[in-house]
Amino acid sequence: MAQVLEFKLPDLGEGLTEAEIVRWLVQVGDVVAVDQPVVEVETAKAMVEVPCPYGGVVTARFGEEGTELPVGAPLLTVAVGEPAAHTEPEGSGNVLVGYGTSDAPARRRRVRPTPVVTAAANGSTGPGGPRTPSAPSETGPEPRPDRAAASTGTATDGTAHTRVDALHLEGPVPVISPLVRRLAREGGVDLRQLAGSGPDGLILRSDVEDALRTRAAPGSRTAGAPAATHSAVVAPPAPAAASATHAAGIRIPLKGVRGAVADKLSRSRREIPDATCWVDADATELMGARAAMNAAGGPKISLLALLARICTAALARFPELNSYVDVEAREVVQLDQVHLGFAAQTARGLVVPVVRDAHARDAESLTAEFARLTEAARTGTLTPGDLTGGTFTLNNYGVFGVDGSTPIINHPEAAMLGVGRIVPKPWVHEGELAVRQVVQLSLTFDHRVCDGGTAGGFLRYVADCVEHPAVLLRTL
Template sequence: MAQVLEFKLPDLGEGLTEAEIVRWLVEVGDVVAIDQPVVEVETAKAMVEVPCPYGGVVTARFGEEGTELPVGSPLLTVAVGSATADTDTGAETEGSGNVLVGYGTGAPPARRRRVRRMAADVVTSVADAPAAAPAPAPAPAAETRGRDDGPAPVISPLVRRLARENGLELRELTGSGRDGLILRADVEQALRAAATLEATTQEATLLPPATLPTTTTDIDGVTRTPLRGIRGAVADKLSRSRREIPDATCWVDADATELMRTRAAMNAAGGPKISVLALLARICTAALTRFPELNSSVDMDAREVVRFDRVHLGFAAQTERGLVVPVVRDAHVRNTEALSAEFARLTEAARTGALTPADLSGGTFTLNNYGVFGVDGSTPIINHPEAAMLGVGRIVPKPWVHEGELAVRQVVQLSLTFDHRVCDGGTAGGFLRYVADCVEQPAVLLRNL
């Protein structure tokens, strides 16, 4: 007699309380392996795959695609036991105990297929008996699960899936991320090294198209689109920012000619390319060292200004699923090369939907490069609960008085939107002026390096 276990939507961390079902990865009747991803969900932070801690036969699914479920709601039930599958399916009958999003054993899952000879008593037990409460089971022994010291640390579930679909053993890789974390680039590099897997790599890197909220159009031609997932979370945050933060904006035009020359000289010297965004981020962190009031937030319940001694720098990124703000951790201790690499990694993750909730949380200051949209200026909404945002317009040739003569120079408009509760205009103006001075004369940064 098989035992039926119920798998519930696990705690997704970062204060997340619900998720929307984007795509089911299994059907009722499929055989699943322990820690095999069974559903793709979108939270207010990111799109992630959820692995099931039980191995057996899927007997029920709860919720259609597009349905929002709170944490703790049933996702599916799995019939576990020898009667649930053929002896050659390899279905595993003990749970891993792993219910955190993105955490799995790293072992390749059994191939998805229907059970052809399911015992009649299993069907009867599923129909007549309530699902048993899932009991946390100990992680399987290393020799049984094919691992040594647990799963290899990866940056996101998508990286684990990419490796799994191409038969790549993650524990054989050396991660280039912090503390040996395996990044998507590490997996792709390993796949490129095997010529026979090249075609498979190209296919595996393609993600399914984003699921858009269901829209309705009435007879008057009015279209309504639900604010869900990332778009809904952004809407809530922007509304809260406008409602709670008394913001003000100041701006200045700056001659960025020398900054662009400096970047060109850096890149001409060889090595990884340095982005303009990385240079601006380095300037920004130096400015926050001089004006730490802007690296803070306001706790109105305690009536306190909370100042941070570390800079976790967010940057706005537009994606098909809406605006997201990935965060570069400890940006104040990274040089321009390290900043450029991290911006590239996070931008690619945002583009492919591989950002984790941790990648999108904990920012203390935001850099908004709206110049990529071809505009000169903006008065952005502060990324609540932060206290300030530096905006950067496009860098374009303009007439400029340089050394007493009119010349064509590369000019950029910089803006600072700040919470007037944390500082006065003098501090905000001082910060922005320092940033402009560094843009015009990058040598100013040498004082702080």
């Protein structure tokens, strides 16, 4: 006899308490494997595919697309094969917060689902058909397919059907997280051909990345890597969906990523006494240096990566700007590592992916990481970890064709460097008027962490590096 297991919306980390169902990836009656993504949800941080820790036949789903569910609410139920005597049901063994179960992956076994008859929430099998309770059964009045239904655990599938499947579901290859499994799937890497370097042969992300690099032809370039200043921001957003109302106009709910952005920006404006200074800089030599690097062969270096390298060098000289204010302790906390955020516009709103340990990366490594995070932002696959923990933000608003801006600081950080478009302008160069590539740089900073002298010194150093890239040689 099959055992029906309930899979609840897991803890997605970073203090998130709810998520909206964006798209179901499975139907009632489908056979799912352990760690197979079953639903795509949107949190206040990012879009996330949630994998199921059980393998078997889906017998019920809870919540329609567009429904918001709290963490711990039922997502679906799965009928698995009859378990061995005196044993608990086995899950995926994944312990990453928000993905899979916390059961230890000590043993794997094949699961042969038994024939399962599934039905919709209303218990009918069609017009005039008998009412057959679905699993798990519910009593009482029929609920509506809304958030209340989700919170009470009532299935909301609108159509009933019967599907009988009996398949051998092989146990999955042990990987450190479903994100590694996805990376392998998208890169066409057969995990069964890899020898994991983790404990007990656990396959790590580095193992998959090594396999991808080994398979790539020598000297090949990664397609789709962002070029010039377009690295940080993707295509302009599509119009947001809205429901028309009466004469009051169009109402657009502030929820998900858009709502989180609104809350964070409002908090920044309330709490941070910010100020902005700016300077025009001649970027001709920086553009020439980048062209020379790329002409030498190897992976292309993005302009954003060079600007990031300049930022980390400037923060080493002016660490006050790589900090945050501990309000309760009335202390400024200066940080040792630079986790560099960069603004990226997506169809779901503005997000700020974070490049970890940017101070320890060279231009080539920065280029690759910017490309990876930009693509993840475009496709909506950024994880909550990709969007948190930043210590300083680089905002490339030049891709919108504007020269300058006074941005709102990404709370709780202390500063943000803005980069405008690089355009030919008349400029006095070596005592003569010439046409040069000019960019406007602006620094918005928390006036609690430093005064204008520190902020001006930081911005002037950045401008000097842009105008004379050889200045960076002192920090290499």
